[in-house]
Amino acid sequence: xxxxxxxxxxxxxxxxxxxxxxxxxxxxxxxxxxxxxxxxxxxxxxxxxxxxxxxxxxxxxxxxxxxxxxxxxxxxxxxxxxxxxxxxxxxxxxxxxxxxxxxxxxxxxxxxxxxxxxxxxxxxxxxxxxxxxxxxxxxxxxxxxxxxxxxxxxxxxxxxxxxxxx
Amino acid sequence: xxxxxxxxxxxxxxxxxxxxxxxxxxxxxxxxxxxxxxxxxxxxxxxxxxxxxxxxxxxxxxxxxxxxxxxxxxxxxxxx
Amino acid sequence: xxxxxxxxxxxxxxxxxxxxxxxxxxxxxxxxxxxxxxxxxxxxxxxxxxxxxxxxxxxxxxxxxxxxxxxxxxxxxxxxxxxxxxxxxxxxxxxxxxxxxxxxxxxxxxxxxxxxxxxxxxxxxxxxxxxxxxxxxxxxxxxxxxxxxxxxxxxxxxxxxxxxxxxxxxxxxxxxxxxxxxxxxxxxxxxxxxxxxxxxxxxxxxxxxxxxxxxxxxxxxxxxxxxxxxxxxxxxxxxxxxxxxxxxxxxxxxxxxxxxxxxxxxxxxxxxxxxxxxxxxxxxxxxxxxxxxxxxxxxxxxxxxxxxxxxxxxxxxxxxxxxxxxxxxxxxxxxxxxxxxxxxxxxxxxxxxxxxxxxxxxxxxxxxxxxxxxxxxxxxxxxxxxxxxxxxxxxxx
Numbered sequence: 001x002x003x004x005x006x007x008x009x010x011x012x013x014x015x016x017x018x019x020x021x022x023x024x025x026x027x028x029x030x031x032x033x034x035x036x037x038x039x040x041x042x043x044x045x046x047x048x049x050x051x052x053x054x055x056x057x058x059x060x061x062x063x064x065x066x067x068x069x070x071x072x073x074x075x076x077x078x079x080x081x082x083x084x085x086x087x088x089x090x091x092x093x094x095x096x097x098x099x100x101x102x103x104x105x106x107x108x109x110x111x112x113x114x115x116x117x118x119x120x121x122x123x124x125x126x127x128x129x130x131x132x133x134x135x136x137x138x139x140x141x142x143x144x145x146x147x148x149x150x151x152x153x154x155x156x157x158x159x160x161x162x163x164x165x166x
Numbered sequence: 167x168x169x170x171x172x173x174x175x176x177x178x179x180x181x182x183x184x185x186x187x188x189x190x191x192x193x194x195x196x197x198x199x200x201x202x203x204x205x206x207x208x209x210x211x212x213x214x215x216x217x218x219x220x221x222x223x224x225x226x227x228x229x230x231x232x233x234x235x236x237x238x239x240x241x242x243x244x245x246x
Numbered sequence: 247x248x249x250x251x252x253x254x255x256x257x258x259x260x261x262x263x264x265x266x267x268x269x270x271x272x273x274x275x276x277x278x279x280x281x282x283x284x285x286x287x288x289x290x291x292x293x294x295x296x297x298x299x300x301x302x303x304x305x306x307x308x309x310x311x312x313x314x315x316x317x318x319x320x321x322x323x324x325x326x327x328x329x330x331x332x333x334x335x336x337x338x339x340x341x342x343x344x345x346x347x348x349x350x351x352x353x354x355x356x357x358x359x360x361x362x363x364x365x366x367x368x369x370x371x372x373x374x375x376x377x378x379x380x381x382x383x384x385x386x387x388x389x390x391x392x393x394x395x396x397x398x399x400x401x402x403x404x405x406x407x408x409x410x411x412x413x414x415x416x417x418x419x420x421x422x423x424x425x426x427x428x429x430x431x432x433x434x435x436x437x438x439x440x441x442x443x444x445x446x447x448x449x450x451x452x453x454x455x456x457x458x459x460x461x462x463x464x465x466x467x468x469x470x471x472x473x474x475x476x477x478x479x480x481x482x483x484x485x486x487x488x489x490x491x492x493x494x495x496x497x498x499x500x501x502x503x504x505x506x507x508x509x510x511x512x513x514x515x516x517x518x519x520x521x522x523x524x525x526x527x528x529x530x531x532x533x534x535x536x537x538x539x540x541x542x543x544x545x546x547x548x549x550x551x552x553x554x555x556x557x558x559x560x561x562x563x564x565x566x567x568x569x570x571x572x573x574x575x576x577x578x579x580x581x582x583x584x585x586x587x588x589x590x591x592x593x594x595x596x597x598x599x600x601x602x603x604x605x606x607x608x609x610x611x612x613x614x615x616x617x618x619x620x621x622x623x624x625x626x627x628x629x630x631x632x633x634x635x636x637x638x639x640x641x642x643x
Contacts, residue, residue, distance in 0.1 A: 061206040062245045063295060063642070066601070091200040094507055104594060120200040126399060128199055128245045146246035151325065175453040175484050179433055195398040197440040202400075204444040204495045208543065208591075209511040209535040212448065212491060217301040217316050218608060220334075221636045225305055229614070229632075231553050231575050232519035232527040234452035235487030239371075239394045240403035240438020241446040246366075 024123045026141055030055065030134045031122045035089065035112035038099060043087065043110055046138070052079075052163045053134040054086045054156075057114075057125050060097045065129040068147035069105050075156060076109045083136070083164050089114050091128070135163050199244060206243035212236075294328050294364055294371075296321050299640025303334075307612065307632020309341040314355075316638075330362040330375075344574075347622045348466055348474065356381040369396040375409075383416040383463075388430075400440075405450075407434040417463040428458035436489075444495035444508070449488075454521075456483040467570040468622070470562045478570050479558075485521030510536035524557035525576060535587070545587035547610075552580045561618050574619040574628065585610025585634070603641040610634045 024031065030053070034044045045053070056072065058065035069088065076086050086109035090098040093115050102111050114120060123132065126145075133142040133156075142159050144152060197205065204210055213219035213236070227233060300317040316334035323329055334357070341351035358379035365372045370393060377388040390409035397404065411430040417423035436450035461479035469475055495511040517529040533547040556576040558569035589606035597603075612632040621628045 057200065059200065059203060059206075061203045062243055063602075064245050091203075093203060097507070101594075114200075117198060117200050120198065125199050128202070128243065148325075150322075175433070175455060175486060179435065179451070179453060194439075195401040197399070197401050197443050199399055201443045202440075204497070204508045205440060205446060207495065207508045207511070209508065209537070209545075210444070210446060210493050210495050212493065212513065215299075215606070215638070215640075216318055216332075217299050217303075217638050217640075218606070218636050221301075221303045221316070222634070225612075225634050229575065229581070229612070230527065230529075230551055231521075231523075231525045231556070232487060232517065232529065232551075233454045233485050234432060234434065235450050235489035235517050235519070237392075237407055237434050237452065238403075238405045238436035238438060238448055238450045240405075240436075240448055241440060241493065244396070244400035 024140060026143060028140050030132060030138055030140050033119055033122060037110045037112055048085050049138055050136050051083045051085045052136060052160055054131055056088045056129060056131040057120055058088055058129045059091045060101045062128045064147040067149055068129060069107060071153060073108055079160060084160060087112055089119050091120055133159050136166055202244050205241045211241055295642050297640060297642045299638055301636060301638030304635045308630035311339045312336050327363055327365045332360045334358045343621050343628060344465055354381055383418045386411055386413040403438040405436045415459050423463060426459035431455045446493045448491050452487045454485045465573060467563050467572040469565040480569055483521055483523055485519060487517055487519045489517045491515030527553040541590060541592045543589040543591060547585050549583040554578055555618060561620050574616055577616050577619040579614060579616040581612055581614035583610060583612040599643045600641045605639045608636045
């Protein structure tokens with residue numbers, strides 16, 4: 001009966017080994033892109049050098065995303081005049097859903113549309129939501145997977161303050 | 167009857183483990199994390215409602231001779 | 247004498263030992279669970295959302311009515327864990343065909359509570375549950391451990407679940423009966439695969455191993471001479487269930503060059519079951535769900551269930567047959583179950599901490615025809631119509 005014990009164990013280790021490459025990670029340069037906002041404007045990431053940029057990937061169908069966006073709104077209000085920019089990349093296939101939700105939440109930062117998933121692919125997104133904290137030099141400094149209303153706000157605060165001082 | 171039952175159950179479980187192993191190794195990822203909009207919808211999930219699922223399963227288990235097979239998670243938003 | 251709402255009993259013999267294979271496999275799985283190498287590569291993630299729901303359940307059919315409330319609360323604690331508590335009361339009023347022909351109608355209350363915790367580490371969710379249920383002549387304790395592992399960018403989810411129940415069976419108004427033990431062990435495994443962004447398939451297997459006093463202490467079998475004799479079941483039963491189910495979404499008409507919003511889905515499932523009592527069954531179900539108008543969900547389902555009888559089941563049995571059963575749950579029969587769901591879920595609603603509230607009503611009818619179980623009152627083949635409803639409201643917070 002040894003093999004009956006081995007089979008589940010082998011299966012377990014095989015499963016653990018099955019994995020994928022990471023998303024765009026801290027230490028890398030944030031891949032440059034030009035995105036179109038809800039308002040129709042074009043925004044190029046490269047032109048935001050010198051500012052701390054939060055690149056957030058979200059969807060209207062994602063519950064944690066709906067929790068973090070109001071928080072980002074308040075964060076933006078607090079730090080935008082001292083060098084923070086937030087780009088919220090929306091992945092919904094239907095534009096009107098993104099328009100509806102960002103209007104309802106009163107988002108003050110640019111919402112970039114990515115219905116085809118090109119930006120998500122560029123940043124090798126592995127989870128929804130994902131937020132990249134990019135420093136003034138254009139390098140990815142921190143990556144946030146998901147959003148927890150208890151843990152993430154203090155982390156964001158300390159990370160942004162630290163980067164703004166550079 | 168008890169021995170026969172136990173061995174046949176263990177054999178079935180082993181066969182399923184192997185099946186899963188093969189499927190996993192040959193696994194594919196056709197849906198990217200940002201493409202889960204439809205899978206996140208409630209209508210695409212099997213038992214999104216715990217109270218309703220439990221009641222229906224309880225009624226089934228009392229009236230029917232068959233047992234089990236309906237636990238299992240998957241699909242969904244995949245959001246954390 | 248009464249028809250129990252919870253099946254199976256145990257006639258404990260101290261010299262009975264568990265088969266080696268079952269014990270070793272259970273040990274192996276428990277070891278695997280406890281030393282599972284949580285992958286350090288995956289970054290911090292959050293466990294299931296906080297939610298609460300309360301509902302009311304109702305069943306009436308075949309002379310039995312069961313109804314009562316249920317409530318569930320789930321809350322995140324610490325960083326990666328969430329705890330869940332659930333409570334349900336079933337008030338049973340029974341004047342079923344077995345009850346009225348072998349005893350007298352009765353009323354009873356069954357209470358069940360469960361506590362569980364889910365711990366998330368990387369792409370693995372581990373769940374631990376404890377369930378206790380009690381009524382005047384039946385007590386059950388269950389412990390369950392489950393694992394769900396997301397792989398390949400969450401396209402594949404592999405599930406494992408093991409549970410063990412320790413039940414005590416008594417008999418009302420008969421202290422000499424004492425308490426007899428009954429154990430149940432279940433092993434379940436399954437795999438879910440997303441085939442396309444709107445097509446999900448799941449394969450499950452579950453084994454259920456019963457051991458002990460399986461039959462009902464109240465029910466009698468009827469011999470060919472017309473005598474009522476106690477039922478006698480083997481003291482072990484192992485069943486296997488294989489399930490395949492699929493969920494296919496259909497979007498609304500092409501909008502803005504894309505696929506559009508999801509209008510709804512069709513779900514199909516099929517189960518094949520067989521066990522060591524020689525019961526085999528086939529279950530097929532189709533379920534349509536639509537987003538009707540803004541904030542409303544509508545569903546309709548149809549299920550067909552067909553079962554072959556246990557080898558020692560009989561409406562009338564030879565007096566010298568060792569194992570005897572006359573439980574219609576072990577007979578040859580078919581049932582059809584049709585139901586509707588109406589759910590109101592204002593997705594954008596936000597009242598303080600409360601989000602995603604919903605209110606739903608589910609109502610269904612189940613019609614069963616028995617091929618070899620007769621009603622002793624008139625000798626006709628038995629059939630029954632049952633109504634099953636569930637109403638609930640819930641929200642995230």
